[in-house]
Amino acid sequence: MTVNNQVKQKYEARARIIKAMGHPTRLFIVDELSKGERCVCELRDMIGADISTVSKHLSVLKQAGIVGDEKRGLQVWYNLRVPCILNFFGCVEDVLKANVAQARKAIT
Template identity: 40%
Template sequence: MDMETQGKKAMLLKAMGHPIRVEIIELLGKKEMCACEIASLFDCDRTTVSKHLAILKDLGIIEQRREGLYIYYSLKLHCLVPMLQCIEHAIFSDPVEVQFDCECSCSVDNGEI
Protein backbone atom coordinates (compact mmCIF):
# COMPACT_ATOMS: atom_id res chain seq x y z
CA MET A 1 0.00 0.00 0.00
CA ASP A 2 1.41 3.39 -1.04
CA MET A 3 0.82 5.64 1.98
CA GLU A 4 1.74 8.78 0.05
CA THR A 5 -1.04 8.11 -2.45
CA GLN A 6 -3.47 7.26 0.36
CA GLY A 7 -2.53 10.49 2.11
CA LYS A 8 -3.23 12.48 -1.05
CA LYS A 9 -6.61 10.78 -1.41
CA ALA A 10 -7.40 11.66 2.21
CA MET A 11 -6.46 15.30 1.60
CA LEU A 12 -8.87 15.50 -1.35
CA LEU A 13 -11.65 13.90 0.67
CA LYS A 14 -10.94 16.21 3.60
CA ALA A 15 -11.21 19.21 1.27
CA MET A 16 -14.65 17.94 0.27
CA GLY A 17 -15.62 17.55 3.93
CA HIS A 18 -17.62 20.77 4.21
CA PRO A 19 -21.18 21.28 2.93
CA ILE A 20 -20.32 24.58 1.23
CA ARG A 21 -17.40 23.01 -0.64
CA VAL A 22 -19.56 20.06 -1.73
CA GLU A 23 -22.17 22.51 -3.02
CA ILE A 24 -19.50 24.51 -4.86
CA ILE A 25 -18.25 21.33 -6.55
CA GLU A 26 -21.77 20.42 -7.63
CA LEU A 27 -22.47 23.95 -8.90
CA LEU A 28 -19.25 24.08 -10.89
CA GLY A 29 -20.03 20.63 -12.28
CA LYS A 30 -22.88 22.32 -14.14
CA LYS A 31 -21.14 25.47 -15.37
CA GLU A 32 -18.31 27.92 -14.88
CA MET A 33 -19.21 30.64 -12.41
CA CYS A 34 -17.90 34.00 -11.29
CA ALA A 35 -16.70 34.21 -7.68
CA CYS A 36 -19.31 36.89 -6.95
CA GLU A 37 -22.07 34.65 -8.34
CA ILE A 38 -20.92 31.74 -6.17
CA ALA A 39 -20.73 33.94 -3.07
CA SER A 40 -24.26 35.24 -3.62
CA LEU A 41 -25.64 31.70 -3.32
CA PHE A 42 -24.48 31.20 0.25
CA ASP A 43 -25.64 32.65 3.53
CA CYS A 44 -22.17 33.68 4.67
CA ASP A 45 -19.78 36.51 3.87
CA ARG A 46 -17.69 36.59 0.70
CA THR A 47 -14.46 36.09 2.65
CA THR A 48 -15.68 32.73 3.91
CA VAL A 49 -16.71 31.61 0.42
CA SER A 50 -13.37 32.85 -0.90
CA LYS A 51 -11.54 30.68 1.66
CA HIS A 52 -13.55 27.64 0.57
CA LEU A 53 -12.71 28.37 -3.08
CA ALA A 54 -9.02 28.71 -2.18
CA ILE A 55 -8.99 25.31 -0.47
CA LEU A 56 -10.55 23.64 -3.50
CA LYS A 57 -8.22 25.48 -5.88
CA ASP A 58 -5.07 24.72 -3.88
CA LEU A 59 -5.83 21.00 -4.09
CA GLY A 60 -6.52 21.13 -7.82
CA ILE A 61 -10.23 20.33 -7.50
CA ILE A 62 -11.24 23.58 -9.21
CA GLU A 63 -9.40 26.05 -11.40
CA GLN A 64 -9.77 29.75 -12.00
CA ARG A 65 -9.33 32.26 -14.76
CA ARG A 66 -9.37 36.01 -14.58
CA GLU A 67 -11.39 38.16 -16.96
CA GLY A 68 -10.91 41.83 -16.18
CA LEU A 69 -11.93 42.38 -12.58
CA TYR A 70 -13.76 39.06 -12.33
CA ILE A 71 -12.48 35.63 -11.38
CA TYR A 72 -14.28 32.65 -12.90
CA TYR A 73 -14.10 29.17 -11.42
CA SER A 74 -14.65 25.82 -13.09
CA LEU A 75 -14.45 22.23 -11.94
CA LYS A 76 -11.18 20.55 -12.79
CA LEU A 77 -11.92 17.09 -11.34
CA HIS A 78 -15.15 16.29 -13.18
CA CYS A 79 -15.14 12.74 -11.81
CA LEU A 80 -16.26 14.11 -8.43
CA VAL A 81 -19.77 14.86 -9.71
CA PRO A 82 -20.76 11.20 -10.31
CA MET A 83 -19.05 10.26 -7.04
CA LEU A 84 -21.22 12.78 -5.17
CA GLN A 85 -24.29 11.47 -7.01
CA CYS A 86 -23.41 7.96 -5.89
CA ILE A 87 -23.10 9.15 -2.28
CA GLU A 88 -26.47 10.88 -2.54
CA HIS A 89 -28.05 7.66 -3.83
CA ALA A 90 -26.55 5.78 -0.89
CA ILE A 91 -27.90 8.35 1.60
CA PHE A 92 -31.43 7.88 0.31
CA SER A 93 -31.02 4.10 -0.09
CA ASP A 94 -31.74 4.48 -3.77
CA PRO A 95 -31.08 1.19 -5.56
CA VAL A 96 -30.13 3.03 -8.76
CA GLU A 97 -26.64 2.13 -9.86
CA VAL A 98 -24.38 5.01 -10.76
CA GLN A 99 -21.98 4.06 -13.51
CA PHE A 100 -18.34 5.09 -13.34
CA ASP A 101 -17.59 3.87 -16.84
CA CYS A 102 -15.84 7.05 -17.82
CA GLU A 103 -12.14 7.03 -18.41
CA CYS A 104 -11.21 9.70 -15.91
CA SER A 105 -8.79 12.17 -17.42
CA CYS A 106 -8.71 14.31 -14.30
CA SER A 107 -5.31 15.11 -12.99
CA VAL A 108 -3.92 17.05 -10.13
CA ASP A 109 -0.72 18.57 -11.37
CA ASN A 110 0.08 21.31 -8.90
CA GLY A 111 2.56 19.56 -6.63
CA GLU A 112 0.33 19.94 -3.57
CA ILE A 113 -1.15 16.54 -4.19
Protein backbone atom coordinates (compact mmCIF):
# COMPACT_ATOMS: atom_id res chain seq x y z
CA MET A 1 0.00 0.00 0.00
CA THR A 2 1.43 3.34 -1.05
CA VAL A 3 0.67 6.47 0.93
CA ASN A 4 -1.65 8.58 -1.20
CA ASN A 5 -2.64 12.18 -0.57
CA GLN A 6 -5.71 11.42 1.50
CA VAL A 7 -3.84 9.02 3.75
CA LYS A 8 -1.02 11.53 4.05
CA GLN A 9 -3.42 14.22 5.24
CA LYS A 10 -4.81 11.88 7.85
CA TYR A 11 -1.37 11.28 9.30
CA GLU A 12 -0.56 14.98 9.13
CA ALA A 13 -3.65 15.83 11.17
CA ARG A 14 -2.74 13.21 13.75
CA ALA A 15 0.89 14.32 13.88
CA ARG A 16 -0.14 17.94 14.49
CA ILE A 17 -1.89 16.88 17.70
CA ILE A 18 0.93 14.69 18.95
CA LYS A 19 3.50 17.32 18.03
CA ALA A 20 1.62 19.81 20.19
CA MET A 21 2.34 17.50 23.15
CA GLY A 22 6.01 17.07 22.22
CA HIS A 23 7.49 19.84 24.33
CA PRO A 24 8.42 19.67 28.01
CA THR A 25 6.65 22.90 28.93
CA ARG A 26 3.47 21.91 27.13
CA LEU A 27 3.60 18.48 28.71
CA PHE A 28 3.84 20.13 32.10
CA ILE A 29 0.89 22.37 31.30
CA VAL A 30 -1.27 19.41 30.32
CA ASP A 31 -0.26 17.58 33.48
CA GLU A 32 -1.10 20.62 35.58
CA LEU A 33 -4.44 21.20 33.86
CA SER A 34 -5.39 17.60 34.58
CA LYS A 35 -5.73 18.72 38.20
CA GLY A 36 -8.05 21.59 37.32
CA GLU A 37 -8.19 24.83 35.41
CA ARG A 38 -5.31 27.30 35.69
CA CYS A 39 -4.88 30.90 34.58
CA VAL A 40 -1.92 31.99 32.48
CA CYS A 41 -0.22 33.82 35.33
CA GLU A 42 -0.38 30.77 37.59
CA LEU A 43 1.29 28.68 34.89
CA ARG A 44 3.88 31.38 34.27
CA ASP A 45 4.79 31.40 37.96
CA MET A 46 5.23 27.64 37.96
CA ILE A 47 7.14 27.48 34.69
CA GLY A 48 9.25 30.55 35.24
CA ALA A 49 9.41 31.64 31.61
CA ASP A 50 8.27 34.91 30.04
CA ILE A 51 4.50 35.16 30.02
CA SER A 52 4.51 35.58 26.25
CA THR A 53 6.30 32.26 25.94
CA VAL A 54 3.74 30.54 28.15
CA SER A 55 0.94 32.16 26.21
CA LYS A 56 2.34 30.85 22.95
CA HIS A 57 2.63 27.33 24.32
CA LEU A 58 -0.99 27.54 25.40
CA SER A 59 -1.98 28.73 21.95
CA VAL A 60 -0.26 25.71 20.40
CA LEU A 61 -2.24 23.39 22.68
CA LYS A 62 -5.46 25.28 21.98
CA GLN A 63 -4.86 25.22 18.23
CA ALA A 64 -4.50 21.44 18.45
CA GLY A 65 -7.77 21.19 20.38
CA ILE A 66 -6.15 19.80 23.51
CA VAL A 67 -7.04 22.68 25.81
CA GLY A 68 -9.87 25.19 25.95
CA ASP A 69 -9.94 28.63 27.51
CA GLU A 70 -12.41 30.95 29.16
CA LYS A 71 -11.95 34.60 29.97
CA ARG A 72 -13.20 35.73 33.36
CA GLY A 73 -12.40 39.29 34.26
CA LEU A 74 -8.80 40.05 33.54
CA GLN A 75 -7.70 36.45 33.58
CA VAL A 76 -7.90 33.69 31.02
CA TRP A 77 -8.49 30.26 32.49
CA TYR A 78 -7.32 27.21 30.60
CA ASN A 79 -8.74 23.72 30.95
CA LEU A 80 -8.04 20.25 29.56
CA ARG A 81 -10.54 19.53 26.81
CA VAL A 82 -9.60 15.87 26.21
CA PRO A 83 -8.59 14.03 29.37
CA CYS A 84 -7.72 10.90 27.40
CA ILE A 85 -4.50 12.68 26.52
CA LEU A 86 -3.32 11.70 29.99
CA ASN A 87 -3.16 8.10 28.84
CA PHE A 88 -0.06 9.13 26.92
CA PHE A 89 1.86 9.48 30.17
CA GLY A 90 1.43 5.86 31.20
CA CYS A 91 2.83 4.52 27.96
CA VAL A 92 5.63 7.08 27.87
CA GLU A 93 6.61 5.92 31.34
CA ASP A 94 6.68 2.34 30.05
CA VAL A 95 8.98 3.33 27.21
CA LEU A 96 11.31 5.11 29.60
CA LYS A 97 11.37 2.08 31.88
CA ALA A 98 12.10 -0.23 28.95
CA ASN A 99 14.93 2.07 27.87
CA VAL A 100 16.50 2.00 31.32
CA ALA A 101 16.23 -1.81 31.42
CA GLN A 102 17.85 -2.06 27.99
CA ALA A 103 20.66 0.30 28.98
CA ARG A 104 21.34 -1.76 32.09
CA LYS A 105 21.48 -4.95 30.03
CA ALA A 106 23.89 -3.37 27.56
CA ILE A 107 26.36 -2.49 30.32
CA THR A 108 26.56 -5.95 31.91
